[in-house]
Every structure is written in structure tokens, then in C-alpha cells.
Amino acid sequence: MSKFGELIDVEIPVLLDFYTEANDQSVAMHSVLRDVAASLGDKAKVIKIDVGKNKELAEALRVKGLPTLIIYKDGEMKWRHSGEQDANTLINIIQEYV
Template sequence: MSNFTEIINQDKAVLVDFFAEWCGPCKTMSPILKEVKDALGDAVSIVKIDVDKNQSLAAKYQVRGVPTLMLYKSGKQVWRQSGVVSKNELITIINNGSN
């Protein structure tokens, strides 16, 4: 994913989801991310990155477990967490992190 830097350098919040097809908790996150996008609309970009297809990117960002979620604002990482995160928690983090 050569345009990753370009993607995270947007003015709006960018939530990156490092996931794997075989990962159960990742499957749990998918509908949660959709609900977050539906709730926040254009205020956030959500990017899903398959760690098996983007191993060098996952290594660069030291993704050791999936799902790993990262929030970027203007290219700067403002939050990171591994594991499932609830819709309400994510919305709060995005709203607080994107100020």
C-alpha cells in the first residue's frame, strides 16, 4: 500500500484497522466499524489493511496482533489499541482525537 502515508495525512481523522481474514475478533470489528462510519460520516476515513497481504506495512507499524486499530490526524498517530473496541468507545476516541 504505497499511498498509506498520503491516506493518513488527510485533515480529517483516519482510523486504520489492521486485520486478518482468519481472525475471529477482526470479524467482530467489521460491523462495528461500519456503524462508526454510519454515525460519523465524512468526519472520519476508515481504512482496512489485511496484514497477510501487507506484511511490510504491518511490520513497519509493529502490528503484533490483530485487530490493531490506529487513529491518525494530519499524519500523526493520536491513538492505538489492539483488540475489539466498542462503537461508542471508538466514536468518543475519534471525536476527542480529531480536535
């Protein structure tokens, strides 16, 4: 868990994508997240977290539906959404925190 703290306690927004390869919506989000990361460059981070390999973290954050998208900035949760989102919507939301 201490690694998680280091990931989210940064000055730029961090978009976490909780996913599993067994979930079609999660897989569909991969290309969307690539577009978001490419568009924002070094203004934000996009991190994919496989819930199968990170069960403790997913449980601690009460991740139920997949994909679950969470934005952190300075170690604080700023936004959360379960389900798919399009790239433009995500970019606009992240830019509120840049």
C-alpha cells in the same frame, strides 16, 4: 508506502483497522467499524487493512495483535489499541480529533 502517507496525511481523523479474515476478533470488528463509519460520515475515514496483503506496512508499524486499531490525523499517530473495541467507544475517541 507512499500511498500510506497519502492516506494518513489528511485533516480529518483516519481510523486504520489492521485485520485478517483468519482472526475471529478481526471479523467481529467489521460490523462495529461499519457502524462507526456510518455514524461519523465525512468527519472521519475508516480504512481496513488486511495484514496478509500488507505485511511490510504491518511490520513497519509493529502490528502484533489483531485487530489493531490506529488513529492518524495530519500524518501523526494519535491513538492506538490492540483488541476489540465497541462502536461508541471508538466514536468518542475519534470525535476528540475531529
